[in-house]
Amino acid sequence: xxxxxxxxxxxxxxxxxxxxxxxxxxxxxxxxxxxxxxxxxxxxxxxxxxxxxxxxxxxxxxxxxxxxxxxxxxxxxxxxxxxxxxxxxxxxxxxxxxxxxxxxxxxxxxxxxxxxxxxxxxxxxxxxxxxxxxxxxxxxxxxxxxxxxxxxxxxxxxxxxxxxxxxxxxxxxxxxxxxxxxxxxxxxxxxxxxxxxxxxxxxxxxxxxxxxxxxxxxxxxxxxxxxxxxxxxxxxxxxxxxxxxxxxxxxxxxxxxxxxxxxxxxxxxx
Amino acid sequence: xxxxxxxxxxxxxxxxxxxxxxxxxxxxxxxxxxxxxxxxxxxxxxxxxxxxxxxxxxxxxxxxxxxxxxxxxxxxxxxxxxxxxxxxxxxxxxxxxxxxxxxxxxxxxxxxxxxxxxxxxxxxxxxxxxxxxxxxxxxxxxxxxxxxxxxxxxxxxxxxxxxxxxxxxxxxxxxxxxxxxxxxxxxxxxxxxxxxxxxxxxxxxxxxxxxxxxxxxxxxxxxxxxxxxxxxxxxxxxxxxxxxxxxxxxxxxxxxxxxxxxxxxxxxxxxxxxxxxxxxxxxxxxxxxxxxxxxxxxxxxxxxxxxxxxxxxxxxxxxxxxxxxxxxxxx
Numbered sequence: 278x279x280x281x282x283x284x285x286x287x288x289x290x291x292x293x294x295x296x297x298x299x300x301x302x303x304x305x306x307x308x309x310x311x312x313x314x315x316x317x318x319x320x321x322x323x324x325x326x327x328x329x330x331x332x333x334x335x336x337x338x339x340x341x342x343x344x345x346x347x348x349x350x351x352x353x354x355x356x357x358x359x360x361x362x363x364x365x366x367x368x369x370x371x372x373x374x375x376x377x378x379x380x381x382x383x384x385x386x387x388x389x390x391x392x393x394x395x396x397x398x399x400x401x402x403x404x405x406x407x408x409x410x411x412x413x414x415x416x417x418x419x420x421x422x423x424x425x426x427x428x429x430x431x432x433x434x435x436x437x438x439x440x441x442x443x444x445x446x447x448x449x450x451x452x453x454x455x456x457x458x459x460x461x462x463x464x465x466x467x468x469x470x471x472x473x474x475x476x477x478x479x480x481x482x483x484x485x486x487x488x489x490x491x492x493x494x495x496x497x498x499x500x501x502x503x504x505x506x507x508x509x510x511x512x513x514x515x516x517x518x519x520x521x522x523x524x525x526x527x528x529x530x531x532x533x534x535x536x537x538x539x540x541x542x543x544x545x546x547x
Numbered sequence: 548x549x550x551x552x553x554x555x556x557x558x559x560x561x562x563x564x565x566x567x568x569x570x571x572x573x574x575x576x577x578x579x580x581x582x583x584x585x586x587x588x589x590x591x592x593x594x595x596x597x598x599x600x601x602x603x604x605x606x607x608x609x610x611x612x613x614x615x616x617x618x619x620x621x622x623x624x625x626x627x628x629x630x631x632x633x634x635x636x637x638x639x640x641x642x643x644x645x646x647x648x649x650x651x652x653x654x655x656x657x658x659x660x661x662x663x664x665x666x667x668x669x670x671x672x673x674x675x676x677x678x679x680x681x682x683x684x685x686x687x688x689x690x691x692x693x694x695x696x697x698x699x700x701x702x703x704x705x706x707x708x709x710x711x712x713x714x715x716x717x718x719x720x721x722x723x724x725x726x727x728x729x730x731x732x733x734x735x736x737x738x739x740x741x742x743x744x745x746x747x748x749x750x751x752x753x754x755x756x757x758x759x760x761x762x763x764x765x766x767x768x769x770x771x772x773x774x775x776x777x778x779x780x781x782x783x784x785x786x787x788x789x790x791x792x793x794x795x796x797x798x799x800x801x802x803x804x805x806x807x808x809x810x811x812x813x814x815x816x817x818x819x820x821x822x823x824x825x826x827x828x829x830x831x832x833x834x835x836x837x838x839x840x841x842x843x844x845x846x847x848x849x850x851x852x853x854x855x856x857x858x859x860x861x862x863x864x865x866x867x868x869x870x871x872x873x874x875x876x877x878x
Binding site for chain 2: 540
């Protein structure tokens with residue numbers, strides 16, 4: 278538990294440094310903040326445009342789609358704010374600056390999580406929350422205590438699951454890097470390995486495929502419960518309340534992956 | 548704890564047959580890979596006493612950095628026993644971090660966009676350095692490393708030499724018992740090198756901080772280290788004073804002599820002429836001997852215009868040493 282405390286403290290300290298760093302370029306900070314809000318805002322506008330032509334999508338109306346969308350975007354936004362820079366890990370390993378994090382008296386996961394901490398990522402959370410609130414006000418639902426409680430539980434669990442996936446992705450970057458960097462170090466050419474840029478694994482693969490899996494179970498199932506819709510895959514009724522468990526399991530798996538990744542770390546040549 | 552009289556009480560850093568083996572996968576065809584093991588560090592044993600200042604040298608890829616990385620807990624040894632201040636670095640990396648300082652010459656721990664002082668404030672909090680101690684250490688570093696005018700300057704605006712001094716200060720604010728420096732003078736100009744060396748000497752003699760540095764620069768070793776360790780192909784080739792290294796390596800210094808006119812090769816044993824180019828001649832003589840008698844003799848017997856002495860190249864010394872080892876192994 279004290280390790281967790283240490284981690285949170287280190288995270289806080291380092292995130293603070295990055296916020297101050299971004300403030301040194303004030304104009305850039307304001308512009309990216311504004312741009313981020315605009316971009317994420319346009320994201321939902323696309324869905325609105327679609328619904329200007331059709332009344333429902335796969336049997337789901339606009340408020341219901343907005344509910345799903347708001348949930349996932351808010352969850353993802355929180356995870357992205359907290360651990361969204363994990364993909365710089367690959368670059369850090371390549372340029373050797375990861376070693377510097379390893380000689381500091383703070384958990385590496387906290388340090389790498391807080392790396393490039395960016396306030397502009399609040400944009401996505403803001404937008405997701407706005408859509409979610411609108412959806413909650415618009416959906417036609419008989420609100421019970423369980424349903425009301427389930428909404429924040431879904432957001433928090435979803436965020437935790439995305440965080441776990443970020444961590445697992447980071448761990449994978451160490452493995453992938455491992456193969457490439459050692460080869461680079463010994464062959465100096467290293468061109469063959471450029472066929473597998475780590476960013477391909479880090480971003481598209483991990484974000485694209487892996488996020489889908491937990492999200493399907495965590496977002497769709499409880500949302501179906503709240504909206505009184507049939508579950509996908511004929512899952513039992515209680516599955517709607519599984520998100521916290523799934524989150525804990527994902528967290529544990531992510532943690533194990535991270536440990537294994539860190540253990541396999543072999544640093545760069547010089 | 549006190550009643551245990553430990554014989555190794557002085558052995559602050561201990562390595563006992565430490566190894567680091569990397570698996571190297573080489574692509575040999577479509578989907579086909581060859582696996583090979585590379586021994587970056589091959590059964591190295593040494594101890595460093597508290598307060599020593601040791602130079603760790605060797606050619607590129609010899610295993611210097613790998614050793615440093617194992618000593619700091621960045622890498623886990625594949626075999627052998629390794630202790631720093633009684634701690635197993637890779638197992639208790641965070642605990643060890645409070646007791647060691649690390650400076651990587653080609654990387655920085657400083658915050659690029661923020662004033663230098665901000666990075667120090669972060670160290671203050673991250674290492675939980677007591678306020679009074681932090682102030683005292685910072686003041687000392689600022690004075691000795693001449694950082695006073697740089698504290699409010701963003702790190703990205705510092706020169707390489709200034710940044711290096713800034714990094715050294717950052718590594719010392721928490722009073723580490725040992726300081727590791729990986730190529731601390733690489734890329735620095737003469738003045739910056741002198742400043743860094745002067746500071747390290749002071750740190751070692753006044754504060755008793757143990758210093759272990761890797762370098763390519765023989766002058767770093769000459770001016771700082773009473774002890775030098777040479778590593779090549781992952782093996783410890785030499786461990787002792789620098790003068791001894793020259794003897795073991797059978798290295799030679801070169802006396803470059805400019806004569807008034809072209810003359811036959813100078814005769815001045817044990818020195819021998821290795822090259823003649825018009826009036827200029829190159830004489831090689833054992834590095835362990837003084838140049839003075841040779842210079843006196845040449846000056847007395849030949850019409851001398853100018854002369855200079857060239858120090859042996861450390862890489863050449865090591866290459867020679869390694870060739871010698873290989874011969875021994877064959878015979």
